[in-house]
Amino acid sequence: MSLRFALLALLTSRPMTGYDVSKHFSQSVAHVWHAPDSQIYPELNRMERDGLLESAVVPWGKKGTKKEYAVTEAGVQAFREWMDSPIEIRRQREPAYLKAAYLEWAEPGAAHAELEQFRDYWTEHLAMLEATRATLVDRSHPTLARRLEHYDASQWDRIVRYKIFAYDGLIDQARAAVAWAERGLLLVDELEGSTVES
Amino acid sequence: MSLRFALLALLTSRPMTGYDVSKHFSQSVAHVWHAPDSQIYPELNRMERDGLLESAVVPWGKKGTKKEYAVTEAGVQAFREWMDSPIEIRRQREPAYLKAAYLEWAEPGAAHAELEQFRDYWTEHLAMLEATRATLVDRSHPTLARRLEHYDASQWDRIVRYKIFAYDGLIDQARAAVAWAERGLLLVDELEGSTVES
DNA sequence: ACAAACTACCTATCTATATAGTGAGTGGCA
């Protein structure tokens, strides 16, 4: 059910078309909640049906039209209620850690390659998170900038610091993942090193 | 698809009935891959159908019977292949971080309560992971003990160290989560503290 | 004038996961 609230969160910054949502999503909310557009469009429809959003048909070019969604008062209300409700705890479900626990079954070369791939993914992801964090700190992040327009300047610091706090958590996790993978590579080298040579 | 491999991983330690699997699962593999029994039973059936497991009907009491599953050669093969294939990367999907990013929408009291709940969950989870890690270190973990029986003593250290490595990763993540929640509580106090008093 | 790339908005299908409930047999103990 969090997708619905991720979309509400994004749409509180400004009204958007489904296409805008799916584009902006990947640069902001998707860092905490990923979703493909095939999930976004139907969910926007359902949210409109449920009264959380209202849409306006906007002309686009000569013949084309597009549908712009805006959060309704009921939508704001639902978002606030969700914000005040207890966090759902996610069950652990991590293929990488599952594999790590049974690495004695892997070919030494494969184990090494997998840990490298994992480390590289998280290194890249970490760089992206840090870059995004920087755009929050200097307030150049486009969605954030639009969001702040609705608020009094006295509130800006508060809003920005919560966003940075969220990214700090993600960055910590990414750093932990990279460090773990690196320790894993050393471990594989130590335990399988001689096997590789033989 | 990882559930299938989590089950194979568990069943390589010894043959088990579906009930055994669902019990032992929660004390070992579930730390890296959670699944309820309503997913386990049907998956065991499908795995038997696909030739990864074979079952023997074992008498139980006077009239009762139970079905014991053992990994087949094809099952071992499939597990090895999975171990040597690239890790699937999980998309970020964390309600806690999603909420954290929009904490300006929450009631100060609610924000505080949610972070406390999150911290407490992870503190408890961390304690459980550390306790489990200790049973791996001293090799008293029942599933591990059964698993080691299939191997030459020269292999034991290697097998145990991979398991510990996996738990170390989980422990790092749990510690990062606790530390992050604690920083969040300080942040909420700082930013909303005056609002609470007024 | 035409192609390519982009905007816009989906649909279809399959599998995974969550949540809840069912029902029969067993072993112990009061």
Next chain:
DNA sequence: TGCCACTCACTATATAGATAGGTAGTTTGT
């Protein structure tokens, strides 16, 4: 003898999510 907790093995239903494809209009570059 009756009850209860536990063992065993599911089923049923609904939603979430992954993956792939489709169609029509628009803008931009050559």
